[in-house]
Amino acid sequence: MSTFDSDKAAETHRHLHSHMPSDPALRVKALESLAVERGLVAPESLDAWVELYADHIGPKRGASVVARSWVDEDFRARLLDDAAAAIREFGFEGHATGHLKAVENTKETHNLVVCTLCSCYPFSILGMSPAWYKSVAYRARAVREPRAVLSEFGVDIGADISVRVWDSTAELRYIVIPERPAGSDGLDEAALAALVTRNSMIGTDRDLKGTS
Amino acid sequence: MDGIHDLGGMEGLGAVDVDAPPFTHDWERRQWALSKNLAVPAGTIDFWRHGIERMDPKTYLSVPYFEKWCLNDLTHFILAGEFTLEEATSGTTKRTGPRAEVRNLEVQRHRLSSNEVRFDRPAQTEAVFAVGDTVTTQRHGHSGHTRLPAYARGATGTITHHHGAHLYPDDGAHGIETAHHLYTVEFTAPELWGDNANPNDTVLLDLWEPYFARP
Numbered sequence: 001m002s003t004f005d006s007d008k009a010a011e012t013h014r015h016l017h018s019h020m021p022s023d024p025a026l027r028v029k030a031l032e033s034l035a036v037e038r039g040l041v042a043p044e045s046l047d048a049w050v051e052l053y054a055d056h057i058g059p060k061r062g063a064s065v066v067a068r069s070w071v072d073e074d075f076r077a078r079l080l081d082d083a084a085a086a087i088r089e090f091g092f093e094g095h096a097t098g099h100l101k102a103v104e105n106t107k108e109t110h111n112l113v114v115c116t117l118c119s120c121y122p123f124s125i126l127g128m129s130p131a132w133y134k135s136v137a138y139r140a141r142a143v144r145e146p147r148a149v150l151s152e153f154g155v156d157i158g159a160d161i162s163v164r165v166w167d168s169t170a171e172l173r174y175i176v177i178p179e180r181p182a183g184s185d186g187l188d189e190a191a192l193a194a195l196v197t198r199n200s201m202i203g204t205d206r207d208l209k210g211t212s
Numbered sequence: 213m214d215g216i217h218d219l220g221g222m223e224g225l226g227a228v229d230v231d232a233p234p235f236t237h238d239w240e241r242r243q244w245a246l247s248k249n250l251a252v253p254a255g256t257i258d259f260w261r262h263g264i265e266r267m268d269p270k271t272y273l274s275v276p277y278f279e280k281w282c283l284n285d286l287t288h289f290i291l292a293g294e295f296t297l298e299e300a301t302s303g304t305t306k307r308t309g310p311r312a313e314v315r316n317l318e319v320q321r322h323r324l325s326s327n328e329v330r331f332d333r334p335a336q337t338e339a340v341f342a343v344g345d346t347v348t349t350q351r352h353g354h355s356g357h358t359r360l361p362a363y364a365r366g367a368t369g370t371i372t373h374h375h376g377a378h379l380y381p382d383d384g385a386h387g388i389e390t391a392h393h394l395y396t397v398e399f400t401a402p403e404l405w406g407d408n409a410n411p412n413d414t415v416l417l418d419l420w421e422p423y424f425a426r427p
Contacts, residue, residue: 002255002292004387006356009259010266012287012297017271019301024279025239030303031246031282034295039309041249048320049245056317057324084328094325095248099332099375116220116361118261119277124324128244131232134277140222143363143415144405153230162412167220169359170378170394170418171331204230 058127061092062175063196065125067189069102070180080104083175087125094124096173103166104177105206110157111176112150112203114142115168122173126201133202143167153204176203183210213355214362216269221363221405243278249315252285253292258384262357263287333391335377340393340421345371347397347424357385360423364415369399372416380420393421 020027035041065087069076079086083100087093100122103111115121116139121129132138141149146163150156157163166174178200184192199205219225235241254260263284264272272280289295299305315323341347351366359381377391384390398416401409 002253002259002288002387004255004259004385005291006262006266006385008291009263009287010268012290013263013267013271013283015297016283016286016290016300017268017275019297020283024276024282025237026303027279027286028239028243028246028282030300031286032242033303034289034299034305035246035250036312037305037308038294039312040251041246042312042314045249045312045315045320046242046245048315048317049249050241051317052320052324053241053244056321091325093328095327098328098330116363117217117359118264124328128234130234131236131277132228132230135228135232136219136222136273137225138228140219140225141228144221144223146413147410149228152228159410160412162414163410164398165413165415167361167364167415167417169361170375170381170420171329172375172396172418 053128057124059196059198059201060193061087061090061127062122062125062198062201063193064090064189065092065102065175066177066196066201067193069177070184070192071189076177079177092125096120097122097124099170099172100125100175101172102175102177103164105179105203107161107179109162109164110150110203110206111174112142112146112163112165113168113174113176114139114165116140116143117167117169120168120171120173122175125175126198130198130202150204150206153199155204155206157206175201177201178206178208181208181210213265213357214353215265216267216272217265218362220361240276240278243282247281247285250285252288253294254288255292255387256384258357258381259387260284260288261381262385263291265357331379332375333377333379335393336391337393339374340427341371341374341395341424343371343374347371347395349397349419349423350425354382356382358382358423360419361417363404364399364417364419367399367403369397369403371395372398375418378420380422382420382422395419395421 083102119134373396378394401413
């Protein structure tokens, strides 16, 4: 039972950092060993979770949703109205998408997603977040100088285009719907999904290529 | 709290490593799996997050991301009385339990899709604000867990969405369940960062009603 004791949490953190072996691999091993010995988790369950995220849960899910939004106007409307409900049509609901919101790029606007206070991310639809998303540099700078950050990703945004930065401060999670690329006419939904990059759904990519 | 985690707008941190992959080491994957498979007894997601906020600032900045999760999970097990400090630092226990049930891939897939937690709750009060209203955030925060970042304190913006009432993290971190109206507020970049910021740019935050000065 949690005590919700903030000062005790600080003290415990300090103690652990001073007294545990300094190698993070050993620290994680200590947690796993304790949890397994205590019967809180089986190592095979951890293997299965790692496999789930390596092979089955990832940005391809988000890409399928984006591709459908390009070919099906009714779906796009449902997605923009209530993304958490719309992704259930794919069976993609789950971890951190209970309050998913889709925001669309247009000729005049570009959307960028960050979590300045921790690292909130819509895992069930985009998989594990890239390390840069969790980095202090990205979290600090995305809200203050988004255009400079974007240029480090090779994305240069015209000064007349409005950049909207979404800081995930509550339990809403965000997915950016990039614009359908020129030259993609005639591609079917699966081929369109292959054009959608993970970064374009976070907002650190903008102009997608029309052929894969 | 004015903690090291509240990074929005901090300067001098260097370039973004744009090519960094989600995981570099196996122990990172392992920690991710541990955090999502152990019922870490933090009580609420808010107190779990607050635990990370209470790390020593020097440690917060110097240890890898998933190491923070490891230290924080251990901290919450210790606070709840389920592990001792000695067990955590030695990585072994004499208090063994029966072997846990194995969750295979299909079970894990089901756990993920059924883990769609919702944070909205029936509203206990009428919403004070509406879409289109201009609001100003509180100038001062408090020393507990809060989701009003320092860079957006004392700032004036426009409400773009009203989400009904959601669980309020500032109380959740104390184990108290309250819900307050939640709004998305759009601030212009010059309001937050000064006249050199591009006037076309905005930052949008999801903020609870107690974060606003009363009209």
